[in-house]
Amino acid sequence: MKVIIAEKPDYAKTITEALRTNGEKFTRCDGYFESSNYYATWQFGHLFELYTIEEYENREDKKWDESILPYIPRPFKFRLKKDPGVRKQFQIIRNLINDNKVNEIIEAGDADEEGDLLIKLVVSDIFRRDKLNKKRSRLWSTDQTTTTILESLHNLKDVDTYKSYSNSAYTRTCMDFLLGINLTRKFTLMNSRITGSRDIFSIGRCNTCIVDFIYQRDMEIAKFKPEKYVQLESAEETNGEIIKLVDEEKYSIENIEECKLIAQKLNSNKAVVKDIQSKEIKKLPPKLFSLTELQGTLSRRYKIGMEESLDIIQKLYESGYVTYPRTNSEYLSTEEIPKIKRVIKAHSNENIHLQLKETKRIFNNEAIESHSALIVTDKVPDISKFNKNEKIIYETIRNRFISNFLVDETIMNQTVITIGIANKEYKLKGEVIVKKGFFEFEPLPKSKETNRLPNLNKGDFINIDFRPIEKQTSPPKKLTVETLVKLLKNPLNKEYEDESLKIEDMKKGISIGTDATRTGLIKNIKKYGYVTDNKGVLSITNKGIYLIEKINITEYVEIAGYHYQEIE
Incomplete structure (x- = not known):
């Protein structure tokens, strides 16, 4: 008997539907599915979170204390979230893992850093508590189609195969605590002491650098004198x-x-x-999409915001219509050629003639860190059931794929x-x-x-x-969502004549944030009132100006922006 732990309920259901095509008969139970060979259960994303400073200090008083800053936990500790639903699901997972019939745990988080970490935290905690020593495997699936899931189940990896991914996510989480928690509290308390304001000033490893980009551009515009x-x-x-x-x-x-x-x-x-x-x-057609390029295109063409576009892309992924979305690559792997042949066949018809093109402009293993470009799968939806923006986003991804494999020149x-x-x-x-x-x-x-x-x-x-x-002369243009995400991907603003140099910099991690995190980062700087977003055009606010002008941004960027390269 095997336990499959999916990152989310929908993915657990998708996995069971794939296994049903192989003859498995599942029964729905409380918090899991059961067949004669599998338990398929799920998490709700992260079930664990880092201790707060007050929990490290065993203090009931939640008031921020400036005297203990900077606070450096030794060691860092994670705990189960206090949400009753999370605690109930954790116990269900724990009971299934402890079932005497179970001899293997299959960790089925998303195929990324966070997906690898969030299930490892849960399983490792249960193994430690209950002194278990059962086999642990990793299901690594680049899309959620039946064919790919079954292939991935047939080719399970050792749980430590992607250890560098979870290590990276763990280190980044700890860095975010050291920089974010300490600096947020220090700056907020300092400002409160000086001005009497109770405003929270969130400072983060990446988001403060992003605020500075927008600040610098708006200051250039404000100081600009036409000649x-x-x-x-x-x-x-x-x-x-x-x-x-x-x-x-x-x-x-x-x-x-x-x-x-x-x-x-x-x-x-x-x-x-x-x-x-x-x-x-x-x-030649434009290259296949990375998440950043796709979101920038959707913002420019259709004024669809990053949060909405990511939600829809994630939904399309979970429905099996597109591949894993949080990718920074615009290329495919040669190992995917059999899959691409199926996709080409699925999207060809009497009006659209496609053919496989094994060119390095499309298939380039050297240009892929972990995930290939974001493309459609061989599962073709009934787009008449999509709402307006779902249809726009799916067709944008599909049309880019078609453009690259079109027979007609x-x-x-x-x-x-x-x-x-x-x-x-x-x-x-x-x-x-x-x-x-x-x-x-x-x-x-x-x-x-x-x-x-x-x-x-x-x-x-x-x-x-x-x-x-x-x-x-004209002033510099305001930063838009599209131009900002491109700047975050290439903060040194290099012009690349040689594509291999661009790929080399990408692998070095010379960027602010990742394709997986930029949507959340931009959402947060708007949430805390540092910038405004008017139909995709970004502007600094008085609060954002105050933040940047009160901290040493050059020193901060050196500490925050480039330390992430060491994680990799």
Whole structure:
């Protein structure tokens, strides 16, 4: 007899449904399912939590005491949550593990760091209390389809196979206590003593760094002083079409008279089409989604917030329609090729022709830390039963998968028209779609919709009338949810010409937060009143300004932001 412990009730039910296809007959009991070979039970996520400072000190008084800060537990201790439902479920799990018929415990947390830790804490505690020594295995399933679950059950791993994952989650939890609990209490009490305010100032390993990003951008905007400059432009009609030419040279506003003289010289010459070069190119689709890229896309295109999008993506995952969502990779593993063949078959029809493409742009084992890109599975839903945003999110994931495996190529005709005026050249560039290919499934960029060139031939003369146009520099743009999550993923703001360098930095952990935690981090900084979110546009509040200006953010980032690399 084996006990399967799932992270959540829905996953336990999904596992039993998969086993039923293999002939298992389950009965629903109080807190678990039972068959002749399995008990399938569940947790409600984390059943254990760290002690509070007061519990370490055996104090009934919950009032914060500044005199004992910084508080460093030795050792860190976890305890069962006090919620009656949690305690009841823990006892059910304990009784099942202690059943004399049981000879193996299968830990079926989500395939990530927290999923590995939260069940290990429960099982290890029961083993310690009851002095047990039974076999422990790990079910590691990248999606919740019947096929993948059965394959994972057939290929169970030793419970310590992913020990580095639970160790990482454990260390991060302890770091969050050391930094978050201590600094939150210290800053809040200090502020209360100075101002009399009872406001809580939550300070965290990552969230304070995120607040600082938004603060710095808003301060740049507030301090920005526009500078005027002049550029020469011509926008004259030739053969019924307005042809706009812009001189790249920028002149200071004080030199406008010099600019006018240059315009006169240009206008005294004829403008002729010197060359027209056209070529057809194959356009590649955007890469498969990581969670960060997907949430950024949903925010930009549809104004769907990170919390709502993650809830829906998680629901789609638990229903077996998409793969594990909390991934930072945009690539698939070559080991998944048999599964991808099934997905391709499931999503092909008379109008959509897909084929396997074993290119490194899609299959790249070196670019995967733990989980592959977020894609659809071979379980195809009835989308008529989805609400509006569920449909949008599922189709966004599905269409990205289709775009990458589509038989039809995307062909663009690129044209460059070179116009000569005296010794200067001006280039007009445009693209026209020859074969839509993946643009049947991905939105056409706005630049492609309007980037049509005038009808000109080599040797044609065009009308020009250059004039100095007064312009001014623009302030930095406000951070949006999409630009923020990209910044968190690449806080050094590097431009990568070589994809392998980007992958190398990803593996080093050079980022703020992870794809699994960023939604919660941004939710918290809004909850504590540090920033506001207006349709995806983020702004610092007075409370956020106060926090950042009162702490040494440079020193804090050195302590908090880069210590996480040591965990890995």
